[in-house]
Every structure is written in structure tokens, then in C-alpha cells.
Amino acid sequence: MSLSRSQLAARIAADIPDGSYVNLGIGSPTLVADHLTADRDITLQTENGLLGMGPAVTGPAIDPDLVNAGKIPVSELPGASYFHQADSFAMMRGGHLDICVLGAFQVSTSGDLANWHTGDQDAIPAVGGAMDLAVGAKQSWVMMDLLTKTGESRLVERCSYPLTGVGCVTRVYTDRAVFSVGASGARVLERFDTTLDELRELTGLPWNEA
């Protein structure tokens, strides 16, 4: 048993403190927005230049001038603001964003992140804002499956894929457990129907609980 993507997104949403400015990376982290209900005081930033981003829209509500970082048509909420790309990344690097949630190929126990390139020589590399986001927000959280499709742990002692950032991740949310990583120490914060021994076996890492 483990959490579904949607359950995991809800779990992450519950951990984001009210009053936070948050950037949700493209891919599954965008699911977190579905669980940020109207009673929550959380402001979403999208790095292509909007603070106060609202839900994705469809049909006649689509405005091609209003998209998120994944180029999906979205909406603006009352009190939204627009800014150019250099301001947007200044906002990020300047430590004004509280949390970013990113997808990942691999995360190391020391908080290194690999999420932009598998190292495959034939692949066309693309990095987007991943490297800026990883080092920019006050806290970088990762949302990912604990294992690859072939059963290898994505949480590792040392990343084998090319790095996105060094020691930048503080917390990793997976379908099996939530982990703290990085400078504050690697440990298990919460388990989802998985024992500590199972986590040690699945990852090959000597986990302990907080």
C-alpha cells in the first residue's frame, strides 16, 4: 500500500503553511494546486511572470496570453501581478519564495537534486527554470515515486544523473514515505503503510526516524 499521486499532492498541500508564496514545478507538482482550497492563504507564482495564479482553464476561458510554466492555460486571481522574466527569477533567487515543489529523477540524502537530464547522450537537453528554482526558494521540496518503474530507488546516497543543484532539497515526498534530507540530516518523517525495514530494503539506505 502506498499513496496515490493525488493523495500525495494533498499531503504536500497540507504541509504548506498559510501565508506562503509557492512555486509548483511542471509535471506532478502541479497537482498540489488542486488541494489548495479557497480557505488557504497561499499565493502561487509561475516563473513565466505571474504571482497570484489561479486554476487551469479550458474551453472559452482559455487566453493564450495567460499560461503557466508548463504552457498550460491558467487564470489570474484577484490581486494578481505580472512581471518580466528577469524580475521573476530575481524574486526566486532573492529568497522571496517560501517553497518550491519539484519533480525529480534522483535526490541524494545530502539534498542534491537531479531532475533535468538522464545523462542519455541521445536526449535533447532542456533545463528550463529547474536550476534556478532548486537554489532559489527558501525550501525546495521534491515530489516523486520512491522507485523507478524498474524498482530502483530514486532516493540515493549520491546521484548518478547530472545534477540540477547541490544540497538544495530539504524534503522529499514519495508514495511510500516523507523524508528529510540535506544539511539538517537524512531521516524518515512519515511512512505510508511501509515499515522502516522495508524503506531500508527498498532504498539500500540506513534510515532512522526523527
Place this chain on the structure above:
Amino acid sequence: MVADVADALSGVADGSTVLIGGFGLAGHPVQLIDGLLEQGARDLTIVSNNAGNGDTGLAALLAAGRVSKVVCSFPRQVDSYVFDGLYRTGQVQLELVPQGNLAERIRAGGAGLGGFFTPTGFGTPLAEGKETRQIDGSWYVFETPIRGDVALVGGYLGDPLGNVVYRKTSRNFNPVMAAAADLSIVQVDRVVGVGDLDPEAVVTPGIYVDRVVAVGDREWLRERA
């Protein structure tokens, strides 16, 4: 102010570095790129966030064989097949730049700076060979400015003095690019009178802009009118 797109693109030389605004197709100056295609300049280095979507805009310029190098952050997309094909067959070079570095390098180019130290990319393959420095305990990578011979900018409304406002997230790279080229060319839906734009709302002051051309209301606003 120029009469039409052809006038707006006159004089762009072969081998130019061209900054092209837009994030995907939002704010992408498609009519100016079509004009550049007509104008015929080749062996271009294109600086843009993406490397073309579908068959329009930058993708059309790539398909016509006018581009020798692309500097961008995110070439690979679901509809970037034109670039993908050229890259795989070695017909176009790629310089991959993290998105925030791309924006800041262009900003630095327009602001007369010789570069900047950024934490982005430290310890990654994209910082290999670059100067690094520890400042107040954190590590930074030195990045150089980017300037263009030409900037193609996708604005919303402009005036004859070159003041420009943008629309929603189509602003993206456009303002920093407008400031960072020797010849800054802006397409807008409509050119309004001097004084009609609220000075408090102007995003790109006219000092940065050399040519403004009106291309008509964007399709989705025509439909709503």
C-alpha cells in the same frame, strides 16, 4: 514608427544575433518572425526561451534553414519537432542556459553590466569551465551578458515614441530583450496616440525601442470583440 512589417525588418544582416521574445507562443512576435523569413537574413543566432513550437514563428525560421545556433533554456517540447530534427542531424547548434540565467544575462546586456555571479547551476554540468567564487559563505558562478544585434519583441499596445505595454504572461522575456539589442523592433496589436498610455503602466520605455509596427488585434481578442 514604421509602416509595415517589411520596413520593420529592413537591414537585418546575415550572421546577426537575434533576441526573440516569448514563452512558447505567449508573447512570441510571430508576425515579425514571418517578416524576417521574407527579409531573408540567414546564418542567424537566435536567443529565445524555447526553440520553436509547431510550424509557426521561430519553428518556421528554423525550418527554412536560416538559423545556425539557438541559445535557449528549454528546446525540447511536445511540439518542437522542427528543432529536434535539425539538432539530431547536426544542422543547428544549441547553447543551453538555465532560464533565470538567460533572463539575467540579457538584462545585464541591456544594463551595461559585464556579468554577474549567480548561485544557479553551481556544481552542475552547465557551470563546467566557468569562474566560481565564494561570497559570504555561498558559492556562485560567473555568467556573462548577452546582447543582440536585433531584438524582436511581442508587445500589446505601443505609441509612436516606442513606449510599450504587454498583456498578461506574454510579457515574459520581451522587456529585457527590448533593452538589450542594437536594433530593437516591437510588434504591437495597435499603436495608440502619444499620451494615451498611462505613464505609470508603461513597461518598456520608448528609449529602448527603435521601431514599432502595428500588426492588428490578436486573434483571440478579435473573437471576443
